[in-house]
Amino acid sequence: KPLIGANTTIGLVATDAPLGKVEARRLAIMAQDGLARAIRPVHTPFDGDTLFAMATGSGRPALAPVDLAVVGTLAADCVVRAVCKAVGLA
Template structure:
């Protein structure tokens, strides 16, 4: 996965630091809530109650933690929408629901990671994309 690039070995010292624009005193004063927002959608064709859809969104949000670091900072405005079409007609038994929620976190982490891997640079980008390494 990730084009065989993987992590550099050994890991460079710079990669071990948390590099945040908010570490700079002046940037911290200008930091706005929601400046590092990630918005996502997780969907299923299963039949879900409103409560189950909420649980699905919460579980998918856990995928952010697996794929984005750091997460849940004061400048984040992360949000996951859950959709359930009910088209399959499948109503989940409790054990099936647990499997669905676990898969939601893994699916979200993979989707974010694949998005990072597949990103292409746009003119004027301030940061390099993964494929430019």
């Protein structure tokens, strides 16, 4: 019998890019691709796998969509490296 919630992975992606709520949500969504690349299975009915995103770059205009896509892609790459490093150190 699976242990519900026993295999949850959570994380935070932080950037100094100027992101509003909508852009930060998109960043978190894109960064979760890193979980899917590094963990199998991921996002099962038995876990709470999730990533949060935050940005400290306030007071400036939000990133253009193409720049947000680049930041999100790089964030997913960072998540893969972070998960692999954490597993190696466990």
